[in-house]
Amino acid sequence: MGAPLQAPAPAAVAPLQVRYPNAQKLQELRENKDFQYQQDIRPDMSFWERFWRRVGDYLNSLLGKTSYNGFWKYVLYGIAIVTTVYVILKLFQVDFSGLFGKKPAAAALTYETYRENIHEIDFAALLEEAEAQGDYRRATRLYYLRTLKTLTDGGFIDWRPGKTNWSYVNELQNSPLQRPFERVTQLFEYVWYGGSAVDEQKFEAVRNSFQQFNQSLTKTA
Numbered sequence: 001m002g003a004p005l006q007a008p009a010p011a012a013v014a015p016l017q018v019r020y021p022n023a024q025k026l027q028e029l030r031e032n033k034d035f036q037y038q039q040d041i042r043p044d045m046s047f048w049e050r051f052w053r054r055v056g057d058y059l060n061s062l063l064g065k066t067s068y069n070g071f072w073k074y075v076l077y078g079i080a081i082v083t084t085v086y087v088i089l090k091l092f093q094v095d096f097s098g099l100f101g102k103k104p105a106a107a108a109l110t111y112e113t114y115r116e117n118i119h120e121i122d123f124a125a126l127l128e129e130a131e132a133q134g135d136y137r138r139a140t141r142l143y144y145l146r147t148l149k150t151l152t153d154g155g156f157i158d159w160r161p162g163k164t165n166w167s168y169v170n171e172l173q174n175s176p177l178q179r180p181f182e183r184v185t186q187l188f189e190y191v192w193y194g195g196s197a198v199d200e201q202k203f204e205a206v207r208n209s210f211q212q213f214n215q216s217l218t219k220t221a
Contacts, residue, residue, distance in 0.1 A: 055080065117161065118145050118146075118148055118149040118152070118159060119149065121142075121145065121149075123142055123145070123149075126142055127139055127142050127143070127146075130142060134200070136191075136198040136199070136203035136206070137191055137198050139203065139207075140187075140188060140191045140192065140198065140203065141188065141191075141192055143188075143206070143207065143210040144184065144185070144188040144192075144210070147181075147184065147210060147213065147214065147217075148168065150214060150217060151168070151172075151181070154217065156171075156172060156177060157171045158171065165185050165188070165189065168181070168185075169181060169182050169185055175220075176216075176220060177216070177217060177220055180212075180213050180216055181213065183209070183213075184209055184210055184213050187206060187209055191206060
């Protein structure tokens with residue numbers, strides 16, 4: 001028998017060479033806008049955006065039904081417009097009682113204007129007169145104006161004719177008086193702009209709220 005066959009010797013393998021990309025070319029590719037892939041993520045909608053989207057979806061679902069004729073279509077549009085106007089007027093603190101109800105006598109409005117000078121009002125005399133006449137709505141406004149004067153005299157707010165009530169609330173930011181003053185402000189606006197009648201019992205609760213606030217104001221001062 002002949003000699004056994006032997007496997008051929010393996011060929012020599014060349015060592016691997018690591019190749020690095022050109023640094024300048026790599027930087028150019030990074031700065032090239034064609035290779036910049038990103039996706040814009042829209043932030044979450046605000047409360048009002050979600051609210052009006054739902055209103056729009058609801059109206060579209062109603063108006064899309066064949067059972068609604070042209071008359072009801074315009075009725076729904078009218079309701080949407082009136083609602084929008086109402087919300088805007090409320091945000092600007094418009095007195096609806098003066099728009100749709102009987103306006104108070106002109107003589108009773110000599111000091112009831114947002115440009116009135118709180119430093120020229122005789123609160124003691126006017127409060128006594130308003131409470132004696134049972135004009136509790138007017139008395140509530142006087143209590144609120146007197147509170148503004150007390151805050152101004154104490155240096156807590158910068159009172160100026162024409163500023164809104166909520167401007168003063170914001171001026172008390174980081175103060176322990178902000179939350180109590182916000183509550184009496186809401187109470188005043190409910191009585192003054194709400195147009196609802198205030199009887200003696202309700203007014204007693206209103207007066208107590210203002211007195212408690214003034215007591216806390218004295219302690220803070």
